Amino acid sequence: MTAREALTHPWLTVRVQIALGAIFVAAALPKIADPPSFAHMIYNYRLLPGALVNITALLMPWVELLAGLALILGVWKRSARWLIGLMLAVFMVAITINLLRDNAIDCGCFDVSAANLTHEQRIRDMWMVLIRDAGMLLMVAQLWWAEKRQKLVVGG
């Protein structure tokens, strides 16, 4: 078995799909439970106009939850994968902009309570979030690659 075959093997693909879905479900639940705190987190990014902060804080966690559930259950996989990839790209751009501004913020990814951290600790955490999001984007890429390869094989 070649490395390409191993990386696109259905055994791996199913596990990546479920893991990615579970991560997004886990990320969505605290935000759904406490929209005001998540709105505060979004405000701290200083990227959205004030009028859009609350509706984004309400909508985004539910999109994360439904996309994550779709991946876990294996329904609407393709659209769920694209939505998750898009969200990850947006998160990475938002974190990068704030790193460039030296605006140390809590990412609000899995926990919406404000952490009692120093500026340096927050900046370090933001770098870790970037790396983590890049890793999840690789998982999305694996799903896309496996599907593409499967089509080629099925198509002959």
Added chain:
Amino acid sequence: MMLKNSFVQGVLLIAVALVLALVSNGFASRTRRVVLVGYYPDALVVPPRQPDTPPPPVGVAAPAPVTTTVAQSPAPGQPPMAVETSTIARPAGATTTGGATPAPGVVVPRGASPPTTTSPAGAAAAPQVPVPAPQADPIARFTPHPDKAYVEISGDDAALLYSKGVLFLDARRTSVFEEGHIAGARSYSVWEADVDDKVNQLYEERSDPSEQNLPIVIYCSGGACEDSHMLAQKLWNIQFNNVYVYKDGFPDWQKRNGATRTGGQP
């Protein structure tokens, strides 16, 4: 065709998420609900006040007049309150709805003694006895500042105003407020849906223009916390002219061993 199907599915998924978000927000408790269109101005850059702002500009509907009393004991069903010992105390009988301030409508320059008023008729009738010089009111310098949304103050100033019975507002989340807050402070979280109603209620309580010149102190978690500044802008927009932001906030108050209380009551 497959791409089109994926796009339609994605849009459907977002639409379902939107419906679920709106329904869950509709059923959320008071402290977990947000207004759909938030008002979050840059907390540290204050735009000029609108010259003809008709009060009350906050929120949509003006609430009915209310009378708020500051409970000194927990209401039935409320968690018990724990008052800690403190070195900063309010005067006996002080309430949080007012404060020892310059006479209503009287603007005293910073550092100046309070103005004295003499009545011509009273002067004619009064006996010629030496009158002791009035003691300078220590909070006379906290004069209205209609040109500024807020003035930042230190912990010393906050303690002074607290000892004079000035109203304190806590801009942190209600859940954090319940874990511990300045005794007598009211919870006004800027992130929760009912903050505009609370601001309007305060306006109704202090509907007289002179009462809107009474000092109000707002605090949050200190450090980089900007919730106090946001709340101060809301109060300023509704014509409160004497708002102070206790910049170092609750952590500093605790260091000073100020009076604190737990639970949902002030």
